Amino acid sequence: MHSALDRDAGDALLEQVNQALKNATPLWIHGGNSKAFLGRSVTGERLDTRAHRGIVSYDPTELVVTVRCGTPLRELSEVLSASQQMMPCEPPSFGDATVGGMIASGLSGPRRPWAGSVRDFVLGTRVITGQGKILRFGGEVMKNVAGYDLSRLMAGSFGTLGMITEVSLKVLPKPRQALSISLEMDSERALLRLAEWGQQPLPISAACHDGQRLHLRLEGGEGSVTAAHDRLGGEVLDASYWEDLNEHRLSFFDEDLPLWRLSVPHNTPWLPLPGRQLIDWGGAQRWLKSGAEAAFIRRVVEGVGGHVTCYSHGLIDSPFQPLPEALMRYHRNLKRRLDPQGTFNPGRLYAEL
Amino acid sequence: MNILYDEHVDGVLPAVDKATLLQALQARLPDLEILHQREELMPYECDGLSAYRTTPLLVVLPRHLDEVQGVLALCHALQVPVVARGAGTGLSGGALPLEKGVLLVMARFNSILHIDPAARTARVQPGVRNLAISQAAAPFGLYYAPDPSSQIACSIGGNVAENAGGVHCLKYGLTVHNLLKVDILTVEGEHLTLGSDALDSPGLDLLALFTGSEGMLGVITEVTVKLLPKPQTAKVLLAAFDSVEKAGRAVGDIIAAGIIPGGLEMMDNLAIRAAEDFIHAGYPVQAAAILLCELDGVEADVHDDCQRVRQVLEQAGATEVRQARDEAERVRFWAGRKNAFPAVGRLSPDYYCMDGTIPRRELPGVLQAIAVLSAEYGLRVANVFHAGDGNMHPLILFDANQPGELDRAEALGGKILELCVKVGGSITGEHGVGREKINQMCAQFNSDELTVFHAVKAAFDPSGLLNPGKNIPTLHRCAEFGAMHVHLGQLPFPELERF
Numbered sequence: 001m002h003s004a005l006d007r008d009a010g011d012a013l014l015e016q017v018n019q020a021l022k023n024a025t026p027l028w029i030h031g032g033n034s035k036a037f038l039g040r041s042v043t044g045e046r047l048d049t050r051a052h053r054g055i056v057s058y059d060p061t062e063l064v065v066t067v068r069c070g071t072p073l074r075e076l077s078e079v080l081s082a083s084q085q086m087m088p089c090e091p092p093s094f095g096d097a098t099v100g101g102m103i104a105s106g107l108s109g110p111r112r113p114w115a116g117s118v119r120d121f122v123l124g125t126r127v128i129t130g131q132g133k134i135l136r137f138g139g140e141v142m143k144n145v146a147g148y149d150l151s152r153l154m155a156g157s158f159g160t161l162g163m164i165t166e167v168s169l170k171v172l173p174k175p176r177q178a179l180s181i182s183l184e185m186d187s188e189r190a191l192l193r194l195a196e197w198g199q200q201p202l203p204i205s206a207a208c209h210d211g212q213r214l215h216l217r218l219e220g221g222e223g224s225v226t227a228a229h230d231r232l233g234g235e236v237l238d239a240s241y242w243e244d245l246n247e248h249r250l251s252f253f254d255e256d257l258p259l260w261r262l263s264v265p266h267n268t269p270w271l272p273l274p275g276r277q278l279i280d281w282g283g284a285q286r287w288l289k290s291g292a293e294a295a296f297i298r299r300v301v302e303g304v305g306g307h308v309t310c311y312s313h314g315l316i317d318s319p320f321q322p323l324p325e326a327l328m329r330y331h332r333n334l335k336r337r338l339d340p341q342g343t344f345n346p347g348r349l350y351a352e353l
Numbered sequence: 354m355n356i357l358y359d360e361h362v363d364g365v366l367p368a369v370d371k372a373t374l375l376q377a378l379q380a381r382l383p384d385l386e387i388l389h390q391r392e393e394l395m396p397y398e399c400d401g402l403s404a405y406r407t408t409p410l411l412v413v414l415p416r417h418l419d420e421v422q423g424v425l426a427l428c429h430a431l432q433v434p435v436v437a438r439g440a441g442t443g444l445s446g447g448a449l450p451l452e453k454g455v456l457l458v459m460a461r462f463n464s465i466l467h468i469d470p471a472a473r474t475a476r477v478q479p480g481v482r483n484l485a486i487s488q489a490a491a492p493f494g495l496y497y498a499p500d501p502s503s504q505i506a507c508s509i510g511g512n513v514a515e516n517a518g519g520v521h522c523l524k525y526g527l528t529v530h531n532l533l534k535v536d537i538l539t540v541e542g543e544h545l546t547l548g549s550d551a552l553d554s555p556g557l558d559l560l561a562l563f564t565g566s567e568g569m570l571g572v573i574t575e576v577t578v579k580l581l582p583k584p585q586t587a588k589v590l591l592a593a594f595d596s597v598e599k600a601g602r603a604v605g606d607i608i609a610a611g612i613i614p615g616g617l618e619m620m621d622n623l624a625i626r627a628a629e630d631f632i633h634a635g636y637p638v639q640a641a642a643i644l645l646c647e648l649d650g651v652e653a654d655v656h657d658d659c660q661r662v663r664q665v666l667e668q669a670g671a672t673e674v675r676q677a678r679d680e681a682e683r684v685r686f687w688a689g690r691k692n693a694f695p696a697v698g699r700l701s702p703d704y705y706c707m708d709g710t711i712p713r714r715e716l717p718g719v720l721q722a723i724a725v726l727s728a729e730y731g732l733r734v735a736n737v738f739h740a741g742d743g744n745m746h747p748l749i750l751f752d753a754n755q756p757g758e759l760d761r762a763e764a765l766g767g768k769i770l771e772l773c774v775k776v777g778g779s780i781t782g783e784h785g786v787g788r789e790k791i792n793q794m795c796a797q798f799n800s801d802e803l804t805v806f807h808a809v810k811a812a813f814d815p816s817g818l819l820n821p822g823k824n825i826p827t828l829h830r831c832a833e834f835g836a837m838h839v840h841l842g843q844l845p846f847p848e849l850e851r852f
Contacts (some may be wrong), residue, residue, distance in 0.1 A: 019427050041701070059712075059714065060608075060609065060711070061605035061606075061608050061609045061714070062605075062713055062714060063608060064712070065714070068506040073610075082657055084611060106558075112552065113468035113552060116526065116530055117552070117553065118363050119558055119561055120526065120529075120530050129805060131801060131804070131805070132612050133801045135801055135805060136802065137802065137805075139776050139777065139778065139779055140777055141710040141711065141712060141713060141742075141743050141744075141777070141779055141782070142522065142523060142741075142742035142744070142782075143518055143527065143710050143711070143739075143742050143779075143782035143783055144710055144744055144778075144779040144781070145515065145516045145565045145745045145779075145781050145782065145783060145784075146779050146786055146794060146797050146798075147779050147784055147786070147789070147794065147797075147798060147802075147806050147824070147825060148562060148565075148566055148569075148570075148806055148809050148810075148824075148825075149516070149529070149561050149564065149565055149566075150562075150659070150805065150806075150809070152529070152558060152561035152562070153557060153558055153559075153561055155558060155561070156553075156557070157558070157617060160557075160570035172613060173608070173611035173612070173613065174611070178613065188695070193503050195472075196471075198473055199470055199471070199473065199493065199494055199582055199584070200582055201582045201583070201584055201650070201651060203651065203828035220650070220651065220654055221650075221651070221653065221657050221658065221659060222653070222654075222657065223651065223652070223653020223654050223656070224650065224653055224654045226653075227651065227653060228467060239746075263549075263552060263553050263554075264550040264551050265551055266472070266549040267471045267472050267473055271753050274713045281552065284551060284552045285552070287377055295790055300419045303550060305514060305550040305551065306549070306550075306551045307549065307551065307554060307555045309555070311756030317616045321770075322555075323555060326427075326543055326544075326545055327545055327546075327556065327559075328556075330539075330545065330559070330724070330812065331556055331557055332812060333811075333813070334557065334809065334812040334813075336804065336812070337809065337811055337812045338808055338809070338812075349557075350554070350556070
């Protein structure tokens with residue numbers, strides 16, 4: 001479980017933050033930099049988290065693992081795998097992602113609609129805040145409602161509220177049985193079937209439509225997986241498909257056009273947008289390769305109750321969907337209260353934060 | 354240290370003239386129902402933590418959202434504290450009123466606005482009862498998963514404010530895991546939507562922050578929850594053990610076998626006897642502990658899992674393993690557990706329910722320590738335990754009519770919570786801090802952490818008018834509390850002045 005590279009570099013990180021606070025230098029929090037394409041660029045002194053690494057504690061029967069932020073995500077997955085456990089939210093690695101970056105970006109993989117997001121599995125964090133202290137929120141227990149839930153607030157905050165140094169995550173046993181299948185049908189039909197199946201207790205744990213075929217992953221006990229396969233039919237699909245989808249290695253992602261992520265209610269009908277679409281998360285996440293204007297795409301997606309993120313770096317100034325004015329005001333208030341000097345990843349999420 | 358609001362340590366509240374406020378409310382909101390006579394206010398003196406009571410200045414019972422907005426805007430302008438309340442079933446005094454504050458009762462917002470079976474969502478007003486959502490979704494084969502014991506009465510707005518749990522949390526999560534969208538009004542009466550109808554929303558995850566924030570950051574006006582397809586089947590195994598240690602180890606063994614039960618509950622001998630006397634569930638009254646293990650899902654998987662769990666339980670030294678033969682027996686097994694609190698209530702004039710969580714491996718040691726404390730304080734303690742997720746509910750038996758017993762029960766409860774923190778757990782798993790555990794927050798968090806909590810509060814409610822005194826203690830309170838609990842000769846918060 002332990003690697004020769006494991007080290008507690010918390011004091012050094014704290015010292016660098018305190019220097020930055022003293023000198024009013026903004027910090028660019030840097031783990032594996034595997035998601036550099038996402039969000040706005042940060043101008044600041046680099047705060048490299050990767051020296052602070054290793055698994056602090058892991059007891060499979062407690063279903064909890066506590067990890068330092070600089071630990072490579074792949075290393076954590078391997079350790080869990082050795083005990084037949086997993087992070088059900090399937091965070092993508094995009095090469096060299098670290099655990100800290102996984103929390104800060106909050107990105108989840110194909111199992112997300114059925115199992116929950118990265119944020120859903122966060123139990124506790126240690127964070128260096130704008131006060132220049134390492135503080136602990138949440139803990140290592142499944143249920144904990146003492147104080148405000150700052151741990152889950154950190155998930156998806158892109159480092160703008162402080163630096164995550166350590167995280168405790170809920171983990172789960174791997175399913176006993178998994179089988180992937182693929183069925184030929186068009187997008188409209190696939191979305192209808194998914195909405196219908198969603199109301200039934202079927203063991204679906206991933207569902208993606210590429211324009212021609214619906215790919216499904218069935219996970220559970222032997223009985224339920226076999227029964228679902230008998231009922232749904234289809235050709236057996238290699239399980240590596242899901243990792244290729246999660247890591248953006250499918251040929252869909254190669255096309256030389258901007259990439260957009262559309263997050264919509266899962267039963268939204270097929271959206272008539274220029275370019276090509278890949279439907280993931282059983283309909284709730286749509287990938288779009290398109291040269292269309294951001295404002296146009298956003299108008300269409302907002303119309304169905306969703307939002308749009310631009311995954312092509314530098315294409316537009318606000319890759320994350322702009323917030324309504326009142327909501328942005330409370331975001332600014334929160335940032336100012338937790339990071340009064342604007343030290344941590346200024347501008348990564350929004351120019352105002 | 355009394356838990357009722359104490360301006361000396363909890364902060365001075367603005368003085369409000371009741372007649373002026375009443376007039377101003379009546380003038381601005383002529384249709385708003387306002388209670389102001391002493392006998393009208395009395396039913397609202399407490400929530401589910403009935404040992405503590407305060408008469409509110411006024412009670413308002415709005416029927417329309419613009420009335421809620423009007424109340425908030427006016428109270429903000431006049432600097433009057435506001436305490437929001439749902440069904441009032443909370444066990445931590447989160448809706449305990451203030452003598453100088455308005456109690457804003459949201460119970461009349463009890464409409465289910467829309468059940469969308471294709472989207473698997475329910476959009477409801479905050480006063481809708483938890484169980485009513487599942488009942489409305491049942492015709493579509495869907496249900497709302499979190500099921501606190503009070504689900505027949507508690508409202509969804511309160512569930513969000515407390516991040517309520519239940520007996521199925523390990524597999525299905527807490528309230529926070531089952532929400533899509535919450536509409537709130539800020540202290541100034543400004544409307545915000547947190548979350549969305551999609552699985553995520555842009556910006557910071559304020560939905561997560563608001564869930565469990567105990568009415569301190571805003572007032573919930575609408576909630577959209579996720580619905581799940583009803584499991585095809587559910588089976589329950591009951592296992593008896595001759596020691597709580599063995600029962601505790603069996604829980605770990607089930608999980609080590611790769612099985613996540615829908616529910617996994619433990620009761621000790623005193624709780625078993627009380628429940629059996631009350632419900633006649635068929636529990637083995639000689640057992641030191643029993644485990645109830647519910648497995649739900651698709652028929653074939655549940656059947657296999659029952660076999661596996663039975664084997665694990667037998668290997669772990671269970672003296673008896675019984676599977677409920679039919680639905681009636683399954684319901685009876687659960688009825689014993691779900692009525693454990695009132696059952697224990699029959700053993701004693703009063704009981705005090707604790708809500709600490711611990712890493713499961715610490716269970717034997719913690720139960721032993723509780724037994725020692727129980728003897729030391731001369732009060733009996735029955736233990737019911739959401740064993741799957743480490744959430745303990747020790748029930749302290751006492752008689753409030755005996756001078757000093759409530760104080761002793763409170764002190765014993767405090768010791769149990771501090772023990773939970775010491776072994777790496779938390780002072781509250783699902784009931785919330787409210788007023789009840791305000792002092793123990795000082796044991797769980799240091800002054801820097803509490804300062805960050807106050808900063809979060811200030812980002813949404815800088816003048817501190819929403820539910821003052823709940824959830825997060827002032828540093829002064831912790832200093833006073835610390836002075837009474839000097840640990841190894843060291844005062845916590847040594848940097849603070851003491852009065």
